[in-house]
Amino acid sequence: MATNNERDCGDDDKRIVLSDRELDVIRLIVKGKKYRDIAVELSLGYETVKTYTARIRKKLNVHSKTEIATWYLLSVVGKCLPTDDEGNTDS
Numbered sequence: 001m002a003t004n005n006e007r008d009c010g011d012d013d014k015r016i017v018l019s020d021r022e023l024d025v026i027r028l029i030v031k032g033k034k035y036r037d038i039a040v041e042l043s044l045g046y047e048t049v050k051t052y053t054a055r056i057r058k059k060l061n062v063h064s065k066t067e068i069a070t071w072y073l074l075s076v077v078g079k080c081l082p083t084d085d086e087g088n089t090d091s
Contacts, residue, residue, distance in 0.1 A: 016059055025052045030069045 018026070021042075028038045039049045057063060060071050 018056070018059065022052055022056050022059075025049060026056060026068055026072050029053070029065050030072050 024042055025038055028041060033041070035046055035049045035053070038044070039046045042049070044052075053065065053068070056068055060068060062068055062071060
């Protein structure tokens with residue numbers, strides 16, 4: 001299940017709301033999965049995965065699966081990284 005940080009991402013003026021299923025698809029895209037592999041893993045049809053991906057691209061205003069993965073890593077995972085007092089992530 002998605003956390004609040006994952007489901008409701010972005011600044012207050014640019015909030016992006018994603019469904020749990022959209023986040024499932026994004027997580028598998030981040031892992032480098034192809035549409036057919038995502039469909040099998042989530043017990044969805046191939047065309048359904050393509051539809052979810054198209055909706056995700058529209059919500060995020062991106063054009064590729066690589067951009068979806070980059071958005072997720074920077075916007076969701078990046079928010080969860082511990083930082084020091086100056087805002088730097090721990091190495």
